[in-house]
Amino acid sequence: MTKHFYITTTLPYVNADPHIGFALEIIQADVLARFHKLMDDQVIFNTGTDEHGQKIYQKALEQSLDPKEYCDIYAAKFENLKNALNLSYTNFIRTTDEQHIKAAQKFWLICKENGDIYKKLYKIKYCVGCELEKTDSELENGHCLLHPNLELEIREEENYFFKFSKYQDSLLKFYEKNPDFVIPESRFNEIKSFVKNGLEDFSISRLKEKMPWGIDVPGDPKHVMYVWFDALINYISTIDWPEDMKEFEEYWPVVQFAGKDQVRQQAAMWQSMLMSAKISGSKQIFIHGFMTIDGQKISKSLGNVINPIEVVEKYGTDALRYYLLAKIHPTEDSDFSWEKFKESYNADLANGLGNLVARVAKLAEKIELHGINKNLQIHENVPTLLKDYKFNEILDYIWSVELRKLDQEINEVQPWKIEDQEKLKEFLGEIISNILDLAYNLQPFLPETAEKIIKQFTAEKIIFQKPLFPRI
């Protein structure tokens, strides 16, 4: 029986161009998706764009665009990542998709029927200067950062609330039953202690007259859903909940990838929403770290934003994939700098993998060796480490053990000095067989490079080709 595997990233909010942090998330997810495909699983790999809410509405107004037009432009930018990063996702959902809107409204109704949605007065802090609502995290000493001289207005409005508080015990039990629910453990501990400290119901709607850019609350034309309530529902709407329950049940539950700023929403709020709708919780949530650039936080004002597409245009997709997977810690914060990027590129890709392939291809070409067809094997370390999302350790293993071993063997045997053709063929055959396995294991990580290597060494005639990774 085929296994079904469903994996998703978070949906990036379309208020800025795709940046390298999201590239990290989606490439990590892509590795897992590709690995499962390699294992012959039926894979759904979901990503998309989160398009509602005040910030988007504001941005669109600033650019004199209809919000949907604005979102179309950004959704296209995010879809461009598929080619640039060589992603294998199967689903790209936009929260403005009709199918998603219907699902979100249905979901709302179910939560409401189950008694978890109610109306309450909500106090909003409003900055007259920005003409925007402000959250506490956007304030300093109780003032708007952009307008520190203005007093914030407290505005009251009636909002719908979700009974988060009701699910405290259920969430804690769920965590207990699923001891690997959040990876890494430190993030899991954070969310456990957050839930233990007590939960407050949260607001899930906004008045439409102030902010119309959202999904209509069913049965109440005065309100739209608060953006993230609708956004979270994408994880089920993308696999056709509630329209096609057969498909849904085949694939659900999901493995989620998210950044460390998402722990609460994904591991607690979203899980309680699922409980309310009587849908089982997610399977697992993997939380990656954040990236810094040259040791500094990524920020537009610092101007240190790295565009992943620019990296790809200069050095190729697999060069970026390699750096993000091998040199960025899966769960801790890590740094990106051009200097480190170039160092690792030259050391590992040009001098390492690329050079090994080149020297072996040259030797094989000289004696007109035929390509080798064999059953390719995944090394046992790969699934073991992948289970714990240790992308960096897998690549480190492949380089420092497997690849190095081959170079050393070649240096010891010195095949260029072997006169006996049969002996030479036998030796090169062994080396090539090992390279093929190595490439096969690399497939989820560096798909394009792996394919090139496999093609080169299984071809009728092995020929020396231009460098996989020219030195920079």
Next chain:
RNA sequence: GCCAGGGUAGCUCAGUGGUUAGAGCACAGCAUUCAUAACGCUGCGGUCAUGAGUUCGACUCUCAUCCCUGGUACCA
């Protein structure tokens, strides 16, 4: 403030209650095309945050101090 995690070679990190603390990268030298001046070998490089304690012996255990990171709800 409170809670959690961390401070080990220039950089990224690994590490164990016990002889002279490890790797990769970077750097220097040797050697050298089969190979992308690549591979290989050798070398340089650390009072293992600071102070005290436990111990025959601590980088590894305990305490204190300093510093860093994350969490402490409406941040998509």
